[in-house]
Amino acid sequence: MDIPSQSADLLRRLLRAKDRMDAASHEDWPVARLAQVSHVSPAHFARAFKEAFGIPPHRYLLTRRIERAKTLLRDTDLPVTDIAFATGWASLGTFGRIFRDITGDSPSAVRQQERAAANRLGQVPGCFLSAAQRPDLTIAVLEKRRQSAVDKNGDRKPEDSR
Numbered sequence: 001m002d003i004p005s006q007s008a009d010l011l012r013r014l015l016r017a018k019d020r021m022d023a024a025s026h027e028d029w030p031v032a033r034l035a036q037v038s039h040v041s042p043a044h045f046a047r048a049f050k051e052a053f054g055i056p057p058h059r060y061l062l063t064r065r066i067e068r069a070k071t072l073l074r075d076t077d078l079p080v081t082d083i084a085f086a087t088g089w090a091s092l093g094t095f096g097r098i099f100r101d102i103t104g105d106s107p108s109a110v111r112q113q114e115r116a117a118a119n120r121l122g123q124v125p126g127c128f129l130s131a132a133q134r135p136d137l138t139i140a141v142l143e144k145r146r147q148s149a150v151d152k153n154g155d156r157k158p159e160d161s162r
Helices: 008-023 031-038 042-053 057-075 080-087 092-103 107-120 126-132 143-152
Strands: none
Touching: 008 031, 008 057, 008 107, 031 042, 031 057, 042 107, 057 080, 080 092, 080 107, 080 126, 092 107, 092 143, 107 126
């Protein structure tokens, strides 16, 4: 993450797009739309966003959606289906699959864990909790899924072949 190589003006425009995703993570945010918000080309936006924030825009959006879903699971009694649609997923199946890929658990299991943890962490400010519980998406979800499938088949991990 080499922020000094980018101009302050570009960083402000990237932050504007990031803020829009934060405010409306339930909406579709293709790179072209984000690039419009930032007033740069889509290719330049994608490169600059990853350079500035360390992850591509799509992965950032996934982390925000999963954070929001975890909050709703913890703080409401909404059905998982309603939470999936409220956080921007087009289908319950996609939500459940990606949620499990990222968190390692089903939405129902996370609901139980989050509620138990909320009772213990009632005195910690919410902003600290959100930052600490942010999903780690340093690799693409499909790559994570592929690595998991390789591990289940007993094959060596790509890291072990070095």
